[in-house]
Amino acid sequence: MTTHAERGRSTRPRPRPRRRGSRPVLSGLAPLAWIGPAIALIAFAVLWPVVKMAQSSTRHWSRYGVDLGSNGTDNYSKLFGEQDLSGVLMRTGIWVVVVVSVTMVVSLGVAQLFNQRFPGRTVARWALIAPWAASVMMTAIIFKYMLYQGYGFINILLDDVGLVDRGSPTADWLGHSTSGFIWEMAVAVFVSIPFTSYTVIAGLQTVPAEVYEAAKMDGASKVRTYFSVTLPMLRPSLLVAAVINVMNVFNSFPIIWEMTRGGPGYDTSTTTVFMWVLKKGGHIGESAALSVVNFLLVIVIVFAFLKVSKWNSEAD
């Protein structure tokens, strides 16, 4: 920006004349007045907990959260000695990959559809957005209720169609780890689709109409146009959607917590849920160690993603 714009931007009603004189000294600090509060809030809410978490992971904790002094890396060795950990890690991988990829593919279709003009589109879009607005935790509770053996809405529907006997053991979806986990993934996809579709719709609207006309003049079919023109132009939006989805899904807690509490056993737990279960069980040090591991995993995933997508260079 120009130098005269550089001076005197202030939320104060009247610029003070003395500022001109002291500018050389203050100019280095001027940004702090504007971005300082934001940095302070981030430091308080985000950075401090990170430090605290790392500290906690090297302390010995009583069941009730009393700090009994340092114990080095004991929490970590205990954590990596957990028999259930490998299963939990594997399940976390499946959870993220399946939920994010299904969400992305379905959302591409949904976005294409809801980007068309049709009567009642406003109402339809409003319905589509509902799971995004609503609390994920409350959505998970109602899904749990709809899956109840005997009288849950989904079981009644499946029974009417003739797929499942609503009173049979199969209909106790959340009682079995495999079917429970599949339903949990379905709910995770369900709550992720609205945001993803909207990001894709936003992307679709940035594709200029001339591009489609050019493709049409070249005689490209609609399918060909979609794959050779639309999809490449959606790349930035898809990357944004994918990164944010990976974060959200990796960190997702309420769905599994409300539907199965990570059980039976730990058989539907991801790392986030397992961390909570450990904390609840009084294993605070181990839980802190797992949150550090979790946190490092998030950082690795983010940087891998940024590297692959070269999103970094576009961000600034």
Added chain:
Amino acid sequence: MTTLTTSSTGRRRVVDAGPPKPRGGLPGKKIAIMGAAYLIALIFITPYLEMFLTALRPVKEGTDPTIIPKHFEWSNFTSVFSGTSSFGTNMRITLEVAFGATFLVLLVALPAAYYTARKKFRGRKAFLILVLVTQMFQPTAMVIGIYGEMRDLGLINSVWALIMVDAGFNLAFAVWILSAYFAAIPAELEQAAMIDGATRFGAFRRVTIPLAMPGIVTALIFTFIAAWNEFIVALTLTTSPDKAPLSVAVDNYIGQYTVDYGHLFASTVIATIPVIILFGLIERKVVDGLTAGSIK
């Protein structure tokens, strides 16, 4: 659920791939689009309709295998507020947290976003990276740290702790969106207003803020909804039912030995409907906001 969605979009794509027709489209194609879109819309609204129907279901019909209850009992919506339940208090806490966090984000994000959009200053890039990194982190991954911090500060069961944490984790998105909006407003507009005699702040208030309003509203509603729905931090930082927001109160209902589903879902309906309506109000702006966010 998912299979239904996939098949109906698949159906549309088949229709779409048909022989090219003149612009405006056939009624047949339009009907297929409408049908598929309405079906998807219905699927996405179904859980919330079911929530509502269950809230109206009398206790003695609780295990009836019927989709629509035979009788409707509206009393659940009023009785959640009465008796020994702390629902009214929980509601008040949720409102305090949501409004508090939204106000704090506005206060802190607005100047930061404006400054980073208008100026090239030393540390700008570092600040943007800090914001981007914050956006990647979620409180879920660090509840242990948050708990430790707040216990040290004596802020367990305090509304302030929830406000600060919710504001802190939603700040990044607000800065990102607002900064994109501010960057899209030419600085010349402000300069022109100042030539016409406005002060710098007057130009900001009369020219820039109104133009950035869609972005501001979007950022604020997003923050409000996120704080309203927040669950895991509140679950960690509150130990007593009368200090907890709605999300934790609802979770407590489930933990109880016998679950009164009428009351449970009356509570979730009351907690869900306002945010769905609020989100519906900014539905159009959401697309603009996401466009601004992703283009930047």
